[in-house]
Amino acid sequence: MKNRTIYPRLVLGSSSIYRREQLQRLQIPFEIASPNVEEFALPDEIPEATALRLAKEKAYALAKSFPDALIITADQVAALGTVQLGKPLNHENAVQQLQMMQGKEVVFHTALCVLNSYTARLQTRVIPCLVKYRELSAKQIEHYLVREQPYHCAGSAKAEGLGIALIASITGEDPNALIGLPLIALVDMLTAEGVEIL
Template identity: 45%
Template sequence: MSEKLPLVLGSGSVFRKAQLERLGLAFQTALPDFDETPAAGESAADTALRLAEGKARSLAAAFPAALIIGADQVAWCGNRQLGKPMSVAKAQQMLLSLSGQCIEFYSAVVLLNTDSGKIYRHVDKTVVTMRCLDAAQIGRYLEREPDAVYCAGGAMSEGLGAALLERVESSDPNALIGLPLYRLIGFLQEEGVSVV
């Protein structure tokens, strides 16, 4: 059990930071330095878990006695991984191709205790069914939700992106935003960190 180890969120994501802030825990953020290139033949779930763990481990030297949270999300549709579009043009193209489709989101979370070396791993699967969308709807959405270009699949479910979705199936609604909080809370409790 860790005694007052600092909590570090290894992510530059404003979305994950906001999720963790809602738990009311004291934490700091640090940018991980890890290559996020998918490996050949790797499943989406394996990619998400490898990247989440790699991000956490990349910060271990800087935080030798801490609880480091690593997270990553990979979207999968039509036998291919979907990245973050990073531009409006790519987001428009991606969202048009996803219109009416089912997308699987694999959201991985890792908690690494750099003092004891203990690591906890989890991948949450969320299946999202997109509404049938036309180019005009997608254009209006991206005008009103410009940060969507930084989200896997180009849709921010926690914002106006909800209008793009027809159905969401998940054991943890937080996972789709990027951080599976239900499992993370359990990991933190295992390390002696009480959320409530």
């Protein structure tokens, strides 16, 4: 039987329990660390660029603490046309976001980075996911927010939970991207670094 080669140290740079659960699906050992990065869009920055910049900043923020690891980070920015929808952070903002999004298509841009902090090699991808929202009543929006409280989710959308009931359809190359960690791209990146998943 062939011996599996596992990189000695994998670090998921995220405080999200959902990203942690997603990475656990690959059945490889990893550690968790929370990067201390302020999340905001720069003036005139397009959503894909915001997501990628923040994912990179998270990876480099952890590189000093983990100088010999593969650091996995991600960031997600939702866009309704030219309007960026970040994390609402409170109930009032979440109501406004969901009212704007109902019946419309929103693109969730999920940026993924794998930084080899030993060799300084950085791999990046931005995976778009198109989400069509149902028409929602004020009562439905309120019911959802009270039960789910998705105030730290881009666009107030917690698709891994009750938020799936807000959605009419999802189109994209990787369904995992909407939850926050594009596993298909991640497998490619880890393989390129010598991590054997299978």
